[in-house]
Amino acid sequence: MNHSLTQAFWTLLRRDLLLTYRNRAQAINPLLFFVLVIVLFPFGVGPDATLLKAMAPGVIWVAALLSALLSLESIFRSDFDDGFLEQLVLSPHSLSALVLAKVFAHWMISGFPLLVVAPLLGVFLGMQGESIEVLVITLLIGTPVLSLIGAIGVALTVGLRQGGVILALLVFPLYIPVLIFATNAVQMAESGFSVTAQLSILAALFLLSLALAPLPAAAALKMSLS
Amino acid sequence: MKTIRKQRLFLIIAMVAAIMGAVAFALNAFNENLMYFYSVTETVNGKAPEQQAFRLGGMVVKGSVKRPGEGLTVFFDLTDYQSSVTVNYTGILPDLFREGQGIISTGRLNEKGVFIADEVLAKHDENYMPPEVAESLKTAKSQAD
Amino acid sequence: MNPVMKWIHLLGSPPYFYRFSGKLLPWLSVLCIILFVWGLYGGLVQAPADYQQSDAFRIIYVHVPSAWMSLFVYVTMAVAGAIGIIWHVKMAEIVCVTSAPIGAVFTFLALLTGSIWGKPMWGTWWVWDARLTSELILLFLYFGVMALYRAIEDKRMAARAVAILALVGLVNIPIIHYSVEWWSTLHQGPTVTKFDKPSMDASMLIPLLVMALAFQLYYCIVLLLRMRTELVNRERNSKWVNDLVSP
Amino acid sequence: MSTNYSLEFKNLQCIRDSRTLFSELNMTVLPNQALILEGDNGSGKTSLLRILCGIRSPDHGEVTWCQQPIKNSSSGFFEEMLYIGHLDGIKRDLTVEENLKVCMGLGKPSEIGISKALDQVGLYGYEDVRSQVLSAGQRRRVALASLLIRHAVLWVLDEPFTALDKTSRAVFENIMNQHVRQGGMIVVTSHHPVQLSAAEVITINLSEQ
Numbered sequence: 001m002n003h004s005l006t007q008a009f010w011t012l013l014r015r016d017l018l019l020t021y022r023n024r025a026q027a028i029n030p031l032l033f034f035v036l037v038i039v040l041f042p043f044g045v046g047p048d049a050t051l052l053k054a055m056a057p058g059v060i061w062v063a064a065l066l067s068a069l070l071s072l073e074s075i076f077r078s079d080f081d082d083g084f085l086e087q088l089v090l091s092p093h094s095l096s097a098l099v100l101a102k103v104f105a106h107w108m109i110s111g112f113p114l115l116v117v118a119p120l121l122g123v124f125l126g127m128q129g130e131s132i133e134v135l136v137i138t139l140l141i142g143t144p145v146l147s148l149i150g151a152i153g154v155a156l157t158v159g160l161r162q163g164g165v166i167l168a169l170l171v172f173p174l175y176i177p178v179l180i181f182a183t184n185a186v187q188m189a190e191s192g193f194s195v196t197a198q199l200s201i202l203a204a205l206f207l208l209s210l211a212l213a214p215l216p217a218a219a220a221l222k223m224s225l226s
Numbered sequence: 227m228k229t230i231r232k233q234r235l236f237l238i239i240a241m242v243a244a245i246m247g248a249v250a251f252a253l254n255a256f257n258e259n260l261m262y263f264y265s266v267t268e269t270v271n272g273k274a275p276e277q278q279a280f281r282l283g284g285m286v287v288k289g290s291v292k293r294p295g296e297g298l299t300v301f302f303d304l305t306d307y308q309s310s311v312t313v314n315y316t317g318i319l320p321d322l323f324r325e326g327q328g329i330i331s332t333g334r335l336n337e338k339g340v341f342i343a344d345e346v347l348a349k350h351d352e353n354y355m356p357p358e359v360a361e362s363l364k365t366a367k368s369q370a371d
Numbered sequence: 372m373n374p375v376m377k378w379i380h381l382l383g384s385p386p387y388f389y390r391f392s393g394k395l396l397p398w399l400s401v402l403c404i405i406l407f408v409w410g411l412y413g414g415l416v417q418a419p420a421d422y423q424q425s426d427a428f429r430i431i432y433v434h435v436p437s438a439w440m441s442l443f444v445y446v447t448m449a450v451a452g453a454i455g456i457i458w459h460v461k462m463a464e465i466v467c468v469t470s471a472p473i474g475a476v477f478t479f480l481a482l483l484t485g486s487i488w489g490k491p492m493w494g495t496w497w498v499w500d501a502r503l504t505s506e507l508i509l510l511f512l513y514f515g516v517m518a519l520y521r522a523i524e525d526k527r528m529a530a531r532a533v534a535i536l537a538l539v540g541l542v543n544i545p546i547i548h549y550s551v552e553w554w555s556t557l558h559q560g561p562t563v564t565k566f567d568k569p570s571m572d573a574s575m576l577i578p579l580l581v582m583a584l585a586f587q588l589y590y591c592i593v594l595l596l597r598m599r600t601e602l603v604n605r606e607r608n609s610k611w612v613n614d615l616v617s618p
Numbered sequence: 619m620s621t622n623y624s625l626e627f628k629n630l631q632c633i634r635d636s637r638t639l640f641s642e643l644n645m646t647v648l649p650n651q652a653l654i655l656e657g658d659n660g661s662g663k664t665s666l667l668r669i670l671c672g673i674r675s676p677d678h679g680e681v682t683w684c685q686q687p688i689k690n691s692s693s694g695f696f697e698e699m700l701y702i703g704h705l706d707g708i709k710r711d712l713t714v715e716e717n718l719k720v721c722m723g724l725g726k727p728s729e730i731g732i733s734k735a736l737d738q739v740g741l742y743g744y745e746d747v748r749s750q751v752l753s754a755g756q757r758r759r760v761a762l763a764s765l766l767i768r769h770a771v772l773w774v775l776d777e778p779f780t781a782l783d784k785t786s787r788a789v790f791e792n793i794m795n796q797h798v799r800q801g802g803m804i805v806v807t808s809h810h811p812v813q814l815s816a817a818e819v820i821t822i823n824l825s826e827q
Contacts, residue, residue: 004726005233007723008723008724008725010723011719011720011722011723011724012720012723012724015709015712015716015720018712018716019709019711019712022711022712023711078709079707081705082705082706082707082708082709082710083703083704083705083706083707084707084708084709085707086673086701086703086705086707087701087707087721087724088724089673090671090672090673090696090699090700090701091696091724091725092230092694092696092697092725092726093233093724094233094234094237096237097237098724152535152536152539156519156532156535156536157519157522159523160522160523162522163522166515166518166519166522169511169514169515169518170515170518170519170536172511173508173511173512173515173540173543173547174539174540174543174547176508176547176550176551177543177546177547177549177550180550180551180553181550196254196255197254197255198255200251200252200254200255201251201252201255201550203247203248203251204247204248204249204250204251204252204255205248205546206248207244207245207247207248207251208244208245208248208546210244211240211241211242211244211245211248212241212245212542216535216538216539219456219535220532220535222673223528223531223532223535224528224532225673225674226528226668226673226674226675230691230692230694231692234691318494319494320491320492320493320494320495321427321491321492321494322492322493322494323494345495346494347493347494347495347498348492348493348494524635525634525635608637
């Protein structure tokens with residue numbers, strides 16, 4: 001059964017990635033949104049290089065939060081609409097583990113691409129060498145937390161018509177610790193400080209949400225279906 | 227049935243391992259020496275950043291508050307009982323701002339080593355007592371000294 | 372079953388609870404009013420002015436109890452939610468969902484009085500200080516709970532959803548609190564805190580404790596009232612509610 | 619298949635929006651039996667079905683599998699049950715075979731392979747066809763094929779004949795009969811009369827409750 005749980009995990013992961021691949025045009029939208037939000041800032045605050053540089057970590061991370069929110073619904077929405085979620089809930093495997101597969105797929109689709117474009121945007125906002133490195137590391141550890149916590153929110157709201165707005169209200173307060181430590185790490189790196197503490201805390205947040213978030217998400221999914 | 231139990235056990239072990247990892251990382255973070263505020267001594271010794279704004283905390287030195295001119299500009303010295311730095315601020319000071327009071331100030335150092343404050347916040351302590359009690363405490367303290 | 376357990380079990384039955392709370396409410400209200408009058412008189416008139424902040428400090432008689440209650444209500448809500456989920460106790464579910472707006476009001480009151488106090492004392496309406504920020508996030512957590520409950524039509528389902536969310540929030544509150552505290556250590560150097568341990572003169576402390584008790588009672592009263600409304604609303608088709616409406 | 623399986627429910631009650639749909643329902647379903655739920659729209663057929671397969675929990679009463687509550691993981695209920703609801707969970711962007719592979723991966727595969735199952739439901743050669751070009755009836759057949767490729771004793775089917783023409787319905791009934799004959803059990807709701815000659819049919823009419 002252990003073997004077959006792993007198999008179910010990979011089947012589900014493969015399926016979600018394949019579905020995204022078949023729908024690549026749509027899947028790229030959150031990434032474009034991310035880039036666009038960041039590009040808007042210089043227009044909004046003016047082309048002052050020092051100001052932009054100081055704002056860069058916060059701007060990039062807030063944009064990451066917004067784009068995560070935009071793509072979160074895709075974790076469960078279409079499966080809820082076409083009844084696949086029922087099959088998932090009624091499968092003999094642990095629902096939490098299956099939820100984790102879907103969250104992992106979501107991160108690969110929506111979180112991972114941010115890692116690729118973030119350095120370019122960092123340069124664009126005037127960030128330099130080492131702080132860009134730290135930015136990428138914070139995104140690497142931090143974006144999975146966004147997907148994990150977000151999954152709870154989506155699972156709670158997937159059955160609702162006006163779920164989107166409520167989703168933002170539910171998940172943003174929970175995102176604040178990630179935002180704080182991630183942006184602080186980049187700022188400290190910019191000032192030339194050690195960032196081990198911030199990265200450790202981000203890693204702790206990641207492991208904690210990895211261990212705990214699938215449970216309420218699974219419970220919420222069962223609730224949403226009943 | 228047995229396999230189900232095995233699978234569940236495996237998941238629980240993985241969960242506990244992840245939580246323990248999280249605790250380990252958190253403890254690691256606590257052990258790091260975090261320096262996000264600057265005392266007056268650190269500022270004077272040049273440990274504070276030169277280009278960036280930072281927060282500076284200390285006590286207002288008694289008799290150091292000077293108001294040159296009619297405006298809202300004020301100069302005062304801040305101390306941590308080891309060294310002191312001059313602060314320059316333009317704006318309305320909070321009610322609790324007085325000599326001997328602890329304050330927190332945001333700003334940056336200029337070339338002359340004067341701290342140009344953008345914001346001055348008075349920190350009130352968490353003691354609450356009637357003035358007479360405060361007075362008697364003070365006398366008791368001075369007698370003890 | 373021992374008598375206490377039996378009684379708790381009995382309280383789980385809606386008609387009994389409705390009758391019992393109906394009898395309890397007048398007594399609680401009288402007690403609450405007495406405590407409020409005593410606390411306010413003690414705090415606003417009797418207590419001496421502070422040596423540092425003079426009369427402005429008196430706002431703590433509203434501010435501190437509401438800040439305490441904002442956290443207390445959240446914990447109550449989450450614990451009740453957990454009991455509701457695990458043991459399917461209907462009353463616990465109702466405690467969970469009806470607590471949220473009350474907690475939000477306390478949180479809002481704490482923020483409002485804090486900011487009114489902050490302006491003369493600190494020199495600003497708002498600082499991104501650890502306590503203020505975590506209180507603000509707490510308010511948003513309450514809003515989330517309320518919005519979710521309102522959005523789900525099936526109230527039985529909604530209560531479960533709210534309980535899950537409240538529990539997630541409960542795990543997150545220490546994390547949020549710790550992170551904002553850590554974040555705003557930037558703002559406050561420990562050098563400044565060269566003060567004695569927090570202390571308060573008895574003449575000021577007693578009214579504060581009385582006020583805290585009064586707030587606690589106020590919460591109980593509003594909770595009972597809201598629970599009664601919710602119960603009647605949920606069970607509007609049942610016999611006991613019909614008997615209640617047309618005796 | 620061993621014969622000691624049993625699906626039992628006692629004292630079931632379902633309340634929806636403070637309206638009691640049904641109460642005090644009792645029944646035991648054994649291998650070679652089929653339970654057919656009848657009733658008007660809104661009588662609670664789907665609710666009962668969802669309670670029986672564990673999606674919804676009853677307001678009162680209990681559903682057991684082999685004398686153990688179905689939520690209890692040691693009952694092994696979810697290994698032995700397959701459910702097809704109003705919605706079939708078939709992704710339009712995946713081919714028929716890809717869809718079926720996902721179904722297979724979620725549970726215990728049966729001996730029947732994908733192509734053989736498709737043959738049985740009359741969709742031979744449709745493996746690589748994208749599901750979006752299938753007609754509603756063909757999608758329904760793919761859902762039926764997903765029952766065949768997984769091992770389960772109990773099938774729970776919600777209106778399986780929706781969007782099916784006469785021949786398709788015959789195919790469906792044939793396969794259901796075959797399942798019951800092999801010791802399986804079926805719980806089904808249907809507007810249309812169901813011909814399950816191989817099974818000992820039990821009927822619950824919820825409108826008469």
